[in-house]
Amino acid sequence: MIEIAIDGTAGSGKGTLGKNLSIKYGYPHLDTGLMFRTVAYSLLSIKKNDLKNLESLSCEFAKSLSFIAINEKKLRSEETGFMASKIAVFPKLRNILKLKQIEFSNINKKKYGGCILDGRDIGTVILPNADFKFFITASIEIRAKRRLLEKNISCLQEQNVECMLQSIIKDISRRDKVDKSRLISPLVPAKDAFIIDTSMIDPNELMSIVVKVIEGRN
Ligand code: DC
Numbered sequence: 001m002i003e004i005a006i007d008g009t010a011g012s013g014k015g016t017l018g019k020n021l022s023i024k025y026g027y028p029h030l031d032t033g034l035m036f037r038t039v040a041y042s043l044l045s046i047k048k049n050d051l052k053n054l055e056s057l058s059c060e061f062a063k064s065l066s067f068i069a070i071n072e073k074k075l076r077s078e079e080t081g082f083m084a085s086k087i088a089v090f091p092k093l094r095n096i097l098k099l100k101q102i103e104f105s106n107i108n109k110k111k112y113g114g115c116i117l118d119g120r121d122i123g124t125v126i127l128p129n130a131d132f133k134f135f136i137t138a139s140i141e142i143r144a145k146r147r148l149l150e151k152n153i154s155c156l157q158e159q160n161v162e163c164m165l166q167s168i169i170k171d172i173s174r175r176d177k178v179d180k181s182r183l184i185s186p187l188v189p190a191k192d193a194f195i196i197d198t199s200m201i202d203p204n205e206l207m208s209i210v211v212k213v214i215e216g217r218n
Helices: 014-025 032-044 054-063 078-087 091-112 122-126 140-150 158-181 203-214
Strands: 002-008 029-031 114-119 132-137 194-197
Touching (some): 002 014, 002 091, 002 122, 014 029, 014 114, 014 132, 029 032, 029 091, 032 054, 032 114, 054 078, 054 091, 091 114, 091 122, 122 132, 140 158
Parallel strands (some): 002 132, 029 114, 132 194
16 A cells, blocks of 8 residues: 655645646545645634634634535635644644544555645655655745746736735745744655755656656656
8 A cells, every 4th residue: 555745845836746646546635735724714714803712723623624625726825825834833733634634544545555645744744654755845936936827917017927926935935934943743854755846847747757756767
């Protein structure tokens, strides 16, 4: 039974890699960032005054989280991403989500022979014995440009596009900093991870590098 662990920074291409590997090998893929984002989205939907005890509220939302209820589209804003990063420092919350991630892994290894998880601490904490570990990153400028391309910016003037790019760079840097510096489960490559920089390569090239590693042709 195969476990594939993918970690990396925001906009590095780790999510697309997870999806592509899932299509190729038929192992279900879990984007664990979406779990943190779903909890963050629920928190942002309640009244600001009620947000005093973020830790216990986030744990309550996390306990009732089901994979079926995860709706990718509405969770992708940077505001939700930053709230996800902010609550991701809570040990109790991480533990609740960790149990759900391990459950996903066990069910799908039995059912499909393998699983693919992507996030920040998959190779270090969630699946420390994974068969394959990848750590994906890219320069901040490239990652911000990718995020910009995901938005509909065709109607904007050049000056506004540049302004938007700078704002995305700021948001991603802020989130990277929180993710890398937290005390529990910080974003660091596992010792035995293949580290791949995608600044100069596209998703297909990344996929072929990873497939070569998995199929022992590296
Ligand atoms: O992968 P993403 O950008 O959708 O993740 C959003 C935030 O969730 C990320 O900035 C930190 C947190 N996260 C985490 O702490 N651990 C994970 N395994 C996945 C995400």
